[in-house]
Amino acid sequence: MIGLDSATVRFGSRTIIEGLSFSVPVGRTLAILGPNGRGKTTTLKAMLGFQPLDAGRRIAPSIVGYVPQTGTSNQRYRALDVAVMGRAAHLGIFGQPGPEDFAIAHSALERAGAARFADHYFDRLSGGERQLVLLARAIATGSEALVLDEPAAALDLHNQERLLTLLNTLRQPRDKAIVFTTHDPNHALSSADDALLMMPGGQPLFGPVAETITPQHLENLYGVPMRVVELAGPSGETHQAVLPAFAGIRAA
Amino acid sequence: MVSLTRFASRGLLAASLSGLLAHGAAAQEITFKDQENREVKLAKAAERIVSIVIPMASTVIALDGGTKKLVGMNPTAKSAVLEGILSKIFPETKDIPSDVTAPNFVPNIEALTATNPDLVIQWGGRGNDIVAPITNAGLNAMLILYGTEQLTRDYMTMTSKAIGKPERIKELVDWRDRVQKDIEAKAKAIPDDKKPSTLYIARALSEIATTGTKGSYNAWYMELVGGRNASAELNGTVTINKEQIAQWDPEIIFLNAFEAKLDVNWVYNDPILSLTKAAKNKRVYKMPLGGYRWDPPNQESPLAWMWTANLTQPDVFKYDLRAEMKTAYKTLYNYDITDADIDGILWMKEQGGSANYAQFKAK
Amino acid sequence: MVRRAHLARQTLVFSGLLALFAVAFVVSLCVGRFAVPPTRALELIWLGATDPWRELATIDERIVLLVRAPRVVLAALAGAGLALSGAALQGVFRNPLVSPDILGISQGAAFGGALGIMLGIWGFPLISMVFLSGMAAVVLVGLISRINGRSETITVILSGLVVSSMFSAVVSLLQFVADPNTSLPAIVYWLMGSFATATWERTLIAAPGLIIGGAFLWMLRFRLNILSLDEAEAQSLGAKTNRERWMVFGLIAVIVGSQVAVSGIIGWIGIVIPHASRLLVGHDHRALLPASVVLGAGFMVIIDTLARTATAAEIPLGVITALVGAPIFAMLLRNHYRERSGS
Numbered sequence: 001m002i003g004l005d006s007a008t009v010r011f012g013s014r015t016i017i018e019g020l021s022f023s024v025p026v027g028r029t030l031a032i033l034g035p036n037g038r039g040k041t042t043t044l045k046a047m048l049g050f051q052p053l054d055a056g057r058r059i060a061p062s063i064v065g066y067v068p069q070t071g072t073s074n075q076r077y078r079a080l081d082v083a084v085m086g087r088a089a090h091l092g093i094f095g096q097p098g099p100e101d102f103a104i105a106h107s108a109l110e111r112a113g114a115a116r117f118a119d120h121y122f123d124r125l126s127g128g129e130r131q132l133v134l135l136a137r138a139i140a141t142g143s144e145a146l147v148l149d150e151p152a153a154a155l156d157l158h159n160q161e162r163l164l165t166l167l168n169t170l171r172q173p174r175d176k177a178i179v180f181t182t183h184d185p186n187h188a189l190s191s192a193d194d195a196l197l198m199m200p201g202g203q204p205l206f207g208p209v210a211e212t213i214t215p216q217h218l219e220n221l222y223g224v225p226m227r228v229v230e231l232a233g234p235s236g237e238t239h240q241a242v243l244p245a246f247a248g249i250r251a252a
Numbered sequence: 253m254v255s256l257t258r259f260a261s262r263g264l265l266a267a268s269l270s271g272l273l274a275h276g277a278a279a280q281e282i283t284f285k286d287q288e289n290r291e292v293k294l295a296k297a298a299e300r301i302v303s304i305v306i307p308m309a310s311t312v313i314a315l316d317g318g319t320k321k322l323v324g325m326n327p328t329a330k331s332a333v334l335e336g337i338l339s340k341i342f343p344e345t346k347d348i349p350s351d352v353t354a355p356n357f358v359p360n361i362e363a364l365t366a367t368n369p370d371l372v373i374q375w376g377g378r379g380n381d382i383v384a385p386i387t388n389a390g391l392n393a394m395l396i397l398y399g400t401e402q403l404t405r406d407y408m409t410m411t412s413k414a415i416g417k418p419e420r421i422k423e424l425v426d427w428r429d430r431v432q433k434d435i436e437a438k439a440k441a442i443p444d445d446k447k448p449s450t451l452y453i454a455r456a457l458s459e460i461a462t463t464g465t466k467g468s469y470n471a472w473y474m475e476l477v478g479g480r481n482a483s484a485e486l487n488g489t490v491t492i493n494k495e496q497i498a499q500w501d502p503e504i505i506f507l508n509a510f511e512a513k514l515d516v517n518w519v520y521n522d523p524i525l526s527l528t529k530a531a532k533n534k535r536v537y538k539m540p541l542g543g544y545r546w547d548p549p550n551q552e553s554p555l556a557w558m559w560t561a562n563l564t565q566p567d568v569f570k571y572d573l574r575a576e577m578k579t580a581y582k583t584l585y586n587y588d589i590t591d592a593d594i595d596g597i598l599w600m601k602e603q604g605g606s607a608n609y610a611q612f613k614a615k
Numbered sequence: 616m617v618r619r620a621h622l623a624r625q626t627l628v629f630s631g632l633l634a635l636f637a638v639a640f641v642v643s644l645c646v647g648r649f650a651v652p653p654t655r656a657l658e659l660i661w662l663g664a665t666d667p668w669r670e671l672a673t674i675d676e677r678i679v680l681l682v683r684a685p686r687v688v689l690a691a692l693a694g695a696g697l698a699l700s701g702a703a704l705q706g707v708f709r710n711p712l713v714s715p716d717i718l719g720i721s722q723g724a725a726f727g728g729a730l731g732i733m734l735g736i737w738g739f740p741l742i743s744m745v746f747l748s749g750m751a752a753v754v755l756v757g758l759i760s761r762i763n764g765r766s767e768t769i770t771v772i773l774s775g776l777v778v779s780s781m782f783s784a785v786v787s788l789l790q791f792v793a794d795p796n797t798s799l800p801a802i803v804y805w806l807m808g809s810f811a812t813a814t815w816e817r818t819l820i821a822a823p824g825l826i827i828g829g830a831f832l833w834m835l836r837f838r839l840n841i842l843s844l845d846e847a848e849a850q851s852l853g854a855k856t857n858r859e860r861w862m863v864f865g866l867i868a869v870i871v872g873s874q875v876a877v878s879g880i881i882g883w884i885g886i887v888i889p890h891a892s893r894l895l896v897g898h899d900h901r902a903l904l905p906a907s908v909v910l911g912a913g914f915m916v917i918i919d920t921l922a923r924t925a926t927a928a929e930i931p932l933g934v935i936t937a938l939v940g941a942p943i944f945a946m947l948l949r950n951h952y953r954e955r956s957g958s
Contacts (some may be wrong), residue, residue, distance in 0.1 A: 066851035089853030458801030
């Protein structure tokens with residue numbers, strides 16, 4: 001389980017989040033939605049323990065599998081060596097990863113779909129590939145909680161599709177509490193059970209996707225009229241998709 | 253600025269001209285060229301002298317026959333005074349300030365000015381940075397050069413002139429000349445293969461430093477007395493290692509008198525140096541410390557040469573060093589040196605057991 | 616398959632480095648200003664290694680086993696320690712351009728040493744003083760750079776600069792008041808950095824700090840990979856980044872303090888060797904640290920052998936390390952910023 005309980009964070013006189021409570025039990029996936037500057041990142045940092053709380057408390061296991069947007073290290077490590085870093089918490093400060101840890105790291109790379117570049121240097125990979133390696137590292141921690149920071153932000157449509165598929169495969173066994181932030185409500189529709197909407201005025205909305213991802217709430221959230229459309233899927237089933245009202249209007 | 257310099261140089265020219273033309277009229281004024289070829293002009297004989305140059309402090313005392321004119325000196329000169337005989341001959345030397353310069357000859361201009369000197373003796377050939385502060389403070393600087401016996405005689409003569417005792421220098425220079433010629437005459441007969449290799453250790457305790465032949469006064473008198481500088485291949489005073497000394501394997505080792513804690517046991521207790529010919533034959537000697545340390549050129553240099561000569565070529569040179577020292581100390585300092593004084597200067601207690609050292613024992 | 620190639624390459628590189636070191640070590644024992652035939656020197660090395668307590672009577676025995684051997688061993692230990700410290704420091708700072716001088720350790724240690732020499736201290740008390748003042752410099756850097764409970768890299772580096780200047784000013788002051796005949800030349804010479812005065816005694820004084828500090832850093836090699844990551848990432852992986860970073864600094868202070876105490880300040884090794892090692896084995900500290908140790912030891916031995924054999928006079932170590940190090944550093948600087956502006 002991961003979440004916050006009546007959490008408040010202030011930067012000086014500005015209150016970023018106030019009395020925020022939500023929790024993600026093992027087996028469920030939460031999408032945090034909202035435009036920039038509403039405290040998405042602060043909420044994420046608070047959950048991970050990087051952001052001290054002015055009030056309330058954090059609910060989290062001792063190690064959380066964290067997937068940053070981009071690995072910022074300028075050090076040249078192989079992807080496998082990056083993935084095996086996920087084992088650090090189990091090894092202690094003087095510990096060294098053994099064959100078992102490498103096996104875990106390797107299967108994590110497989111799970112993240114990154115096994116094919118296990119021996120490539122991390123800093124030579126594309127942004128999308130790096131993200132997969134970082135995901136593998138988070139999986140290798142063995143934590144029941146995974147937190148992804150804007151996983152789709154830097155991806156083109158093709159890679160977005162792959163990422164969402166991957167998130168769903170991770171979600172399927174229902175053995176992890178997964179949290180990700182995103183700008184796009186469609187990501188929540190396709191890969192999350194719950195959503196947390198960082199509403200204007202500091203009153204976030206938390207609940208199952210079906211109740212929270214509605215045109216009305218989204219209109220509140222983004223400040224533009226929104227539409228929900230029904231689309232036919234490849235095998236005849238129907239999908240819901242969310243679009244801003246300006247979508248599809250042709251330029252005159 | 254320009255006009256001032258022009259004025260000043262015109263003034264100097266006029267002064268030197270008047271000095272040349274009218275001896276009587278400007279009798280008090282003293283003008284000469286120092287060893288950097290600068291004109292030094294004193295309104296009258298210098299009464300208050302500061303020597304930033306280390307060995308010149310005791311030389312000024314010797315030239316004047318007293319301490320009255322020395323008002324400031326280098327701390328290294330002061331330590332020689334305190335460790336050596338001068339503080340006994342002239343107890344008041346203890347009170348002469350030594351804060352006039354930093355260890356690297358950079359003048360401490362406030363302390364220097366406070367001594368109110370009318371002449372400051374400074375090294376030439378070491379750049380303007382150690383000279384400009386003196387002249388900028390409006391003080392008279394006399395620059396001298398290190399290295400050869402001739403330079404030494406010249407700057408001693410110059411100093412003697414500056415303090416208004418030009419007659420004093422003659423007997424000192426004559427003495428130097430006499431002793432040098434005597435040594436040269438006797439050394440001429442020594443064949444090259446009878447010249448022992450000698451090594452002067454300029455520093456021992458922090459690192460080992462020794463000196464090449466070119467420009468080194470120590471090497472000059474070691475060769476004067478019939479020795480060969482073991483470290484001739486070096487250029488200037490540089491750091492070496494013990495392995496190099498083992499390779500040279502000198503027959504005689506002279507240790508500097510600068511390091512108070514250094515004595516011959518430094519060689520005898522060392523696993524490498526104790527295996528050199530010098531150590532095996534007990535021919536290791538620390539330079540004496542008299543009115544000044546005998547290593548560099550100073551007023552007592554002829555004594556240093558005779559001491560070195562007797563030790564380097566004992567079959568050729570048989571100077572009665574004790575008698576020479578008694579005469580010299582009477583002449584230089586008007587002091588009747590005692591046998592105990594001489595024992596102290598020559599380190600009889602510390603190195604009386606060295607080879608050929610019994611000759612220096614009191615009879 | 617690829618992994619096997621990686622392993623094969625690492626094995627090759629390490630064998631090469633070890634062979635280079637072994638050759639440098641043995642050759643260094645065989646050459647010097649005193650002529651000892653190489654075969655005789657090898658025989659003496661063998662005798663010394665098999666029967667270390669034997670009586671050394673002849674000059675060539677003493678030259679090889681009492682002058683060269685401790686000097687070569689000390690140079691190897693110092694080079695290894697400096698390179699290791701540099702590699703670890705560059706890891707935790709995520710910056711290949713920092714070196715042990717940056718934390719003020721070298722200047723802090725220099726202060727302790729200069730003070731010790733002035734007070735006439737020698738041996739273990741001196742090394743303790745050097746170590747403690749090096750450590751004090753690190754603590755001072757820590758206190759200055761710690762703002763709101765944590766230290767930003769740039770503040771640490773700037774604080775290191777401040778503390779360094781402060782300590783070097785105090786060292787200058789000590790030189791000013793030191794006795795020009797005794798302690799001043801000792802301080803000046805020692806600050807220049809040299810192994811010329813190496814003895815077994817000195818080597819044994821420096822060895823524990825170098826070996827223990829080095830062993831702990833070696834044990835931290837995987838942790839250094841973690842600490843080389845972005846702050847948040849490292850924390851998310853369970854690292855107490857601030858505390859562990861200072862622990863690394865402390866170990867480096869032990870190593871550099873021990874080295875400085877016996878052989879003065881030696882520049883460039885801590886920056887050039889880790890860089891060369893990175894080119895050879897990559898950035899992973901599990902390979903980088905041992906590669907830096909072996910290369911640093913070998914490089915230092917070669918440099919010092921040049922210093923003591925090239926001419927009758929000892930060439931100051933700093934001259935050679937700077938001549939070799941500065942151009943490499945310039946190249947490194949350009950590459951570093953070119954890569955940055957490129958990506």
